[in-house]
Amino acid sequence: MxxxxxxxxxxxxxxxxxxxxxxxxxxxxxxxxxxxxxxxxxxxxxxxxxxxxxxxxxxxxxxxxxxxxxxxxxxxxxxxxxxxxxxxxxxxxxxxxxxxxxxxxxxxxxxxxxxxxxxxxxxxxxNHYFTPPAEKAKQYIDSGDIGELVYCLAKMGFNGGEANYAPAGSPKIKGHPYFHMRAFLTHPFSVMRHFCGDITHIQTFSDRPGFRRSAGDVMVSINSIHVKFANGGVGYLLSQRGDAVYGLGGWWSLEMAGTKGTFTIENCVEKVSYWKAEKGIAPISVQPEPVVTDFGTNDFSRxxxxxxxxxxxxxxxxxxxxxxRANGRDALAVLEYTYAVQESYERGGEVVRPHRLPPLHGNPLFMKN
CATH class of the missing domain: 3.40.50.720 (NAD(P)-binding Rossmann-like Domain)
Known part of the structure; x- marks a missing residue:
C-alpha cells in the first residue's frame, strides 16, 4: 500500500x-x-x-x-x-x-x-550515498575486501573559479560566514561516516580567497578538514564553494583505503574502482590494475x-x-561534525571533539531477550 x-x-x-x-x-x-x-x-x-x-x-x-x-x-x-x-x-x-x-x-x-x-x-x-557506486563500494567493505581502515580522502564541493564568481544576493546566504559549512558539509560528512563510521576528532583550516574578501563576502568558503575515526583510521575532507575547478574525480570523489584493498568513487554516480592489496606489490614503481565498475551515467538527480x-x-x-536508513540520528551526527568544524576554525585550528550522540535505547518490539 x-x-x-x-x-x-x-x-x-x-x-x-x-x-x-x-x-x-x-x-x-x-x-x-x-x-x-x-x-x-x-x-x-x-x-x-x-x-x-x-x-x-x-x-x-x-x-x-x-x-x-x-x-x-x-x-x-x-x-x-x-x-x-x-x-x-x-x-x-x-x-x-x-x-x-x-x-x-x-x-x-x-x-x-x-x-x-x-x-x-x-x-x-x-542522498549522496544512495547510488550504485556507493552500493558497490559497501559490498567491498562488507565482504572484507577493504580490511581495517587506514585512511579516507573526500573531495566534494562546487566547480568554479574567480571568473565565475558573483556575490550572493539572497539573505539566507549573504552575511552568513558559515553558509557553506552548514548548508553543504552534511553531504561529504554523511558519506564518510557511511563508509568509515563515527568521527571522534576534527581539525580544520578554513579561509576564503582574495576575490571574496575584495567583494566584502564573509563566507568561509574553503574548508580543509582533518578527522580521526572511532575505529582508528584517519581522514581528510576538502570542500570549497566554487573557488576553483576540481581536478581528478570531478566535483565529488572519495577514496577509502584499508589493509586489504582500496576503492575510489568518481563523480558520485559515475564509477567505482577497486585495487586489491596483494603480496608482492611494488612499493612505488608499479600500480596494480584496478577493477573498474563504470555505471555509464553522470545523472546526479536520480x-x-x-x-x-x-x-x-x-x-x-x-x-x-x-x-x-539516513535517520535523524545520522543527520545529527554530521551536524555535530559541522559545528565542530566551525568551532575548530574559530579556535585557530585546534582539535575539537564533536558532541557525543544520544545513546541508542533499542525498541522492545524488535529486540528479543
Whole structure:
C-alpha cells in the first residue's frame, strides 16, 4: 500500500521531491503546503493534489496523511526546518527533512529526541550515498575486501573559479560566514561516516580567497578538514564553494583505503574502482590494475529518487527506528561534525571533539531477550 505524503515548502527542492513521489509506486502525494500561496497553488495544479497554506490545515484535513516531507529552507538552508518538523511529529506523523537537519545544533538535538519520544520515523535527505557506486563500494567493505581502515580522502564541493564568481544576493546566504559549512558539509560528512563510521576528532583550516574578501563576502568558503575515526583510521575532507575547478574525480570523489584493498568513487554516480592489496606489490614503481565498475551515467538527480524510495521502503516495512536508513540520528551526527568544524576554525585550528550522540535505547518490539 502506498505511503500517503504531504510536502511543506514548495520551492525548488519541494517540487523535486514531489516529482520523485509521483513516479514512485510506494508513494501517494496527497497535499502540498507553502506559506507563499502562489507556490502552493502552482505545485498543487502541477501535481494534481490539494494546496494548503498552513501545515496544521494540511494535517487536519488529510486524516490519512502518514509522512510530512519538510523541504523548507531558510538561513544556511536549514533555519525553517525545526518548527514544521516538530509540529508534524506532535501529530504523530513521520517526518523526512531536507538537509541539513537544522540550522541550530540545539534544535537538531531536540528533533531527534522528540522523534524518539513520539515513536515516529525521522529521516533526512542524505542522498549522496544512495547510488550504485556507493552500493558497490559497501559490498567491498562488507565482504572484507577493504580490511581495517587506514585512511579516507573526500573531495566534494562546487566547480568554479574567480571568473565565475558573483556575490550572493539572497539573505539566507549573504552575511552568513558559515553558509557553506552548514548548508553543504552534511553531504561529504554523511558519506564518510557511511563508509568509515563515527568521527571522534576534527581539525580544520578554513579561509576564503582574495576575490571574496575584495567583494566584502564573509563566507568561509574553503574548508580543509582533518578527522580521526572511532575505529582508528584517519581522514581528510576538502570542500570549497566554487573557488576553483576540481581536478581528478570531478566535483565529488572519495577514496577509502584499508589493509586489504582500496576503492575510489568518481563523480558520485559515475564509477567505482577497486585495487586489491596483494603480496608482492611494488612499493612505488608499479600500480596494480584496478577493477573498474563504470555505471555509464553522470545523472546526479536520480539520487533523490533513490533516497526517497529507500525512506518509503523502510516505512512500509516498519523497520526498527534505529535501522531507518539516513535517520535523524545520522543527520545529527554530521551536524555535530559541522559545528565542530566551525568551532575548530574559530579556535585557530585546534582539535575539537564533536558532541557525543544520544545513546541508542533499542525498541522492545524488535529486540528479543
Amino acid at each position: 502506498a505511503v500517503k505524503i504531504g510536502i511543506v515548502g514548495m520551492n525548488g527542492i519541494g517540487n523535486n521531491h514531489a516529482a520523485c513521489y509521483k513516479e514512485d509506486e510506494l508513494a501517494q502525494l496527497v497535499g502540498v503546503c507553502d506559506v507563499v500561496k502562489e507556490r502552493a497553488d502552482v505545485a498543487a495544479e502541477k501535481f494534481g493534489v490539494k494546496a494548503y497554506y498552513s501545515l496544521k490545515d494540511m494535517i487536519e484535513n488529510e486524516p490519512d496523511l502518514q509522512v510530512v516531507d519538510v523541504t523548507t529552507g531558510g538561513i544556511d538552508n536549514g533555519s525553517w526546518h525545526y518548527e514544521p518538523a516538530m509540529e508534524a511529529m506532535s501529530y504523530g506523523k513521520h517526518v523526512l527533512i531536507e538537509k541539513p537537519l537544522a540550522h541550530d545544533i540545539h534544535e537538531g538535538r531536540e528533533l531527534v529526541a522528540f522523534a524518539e519520544k513520539q515513536k515516529v520515523y525521522l529521516g533526512c535527505n542524505l 539520487t533523490f529518487n533513490n533516497r526517497l524510495h529507500a525512506f518509503l521502503e523502510d516505512i512500509s516495512n516498519q523497520v526498527p527506528f534505529d535501522q531507518l
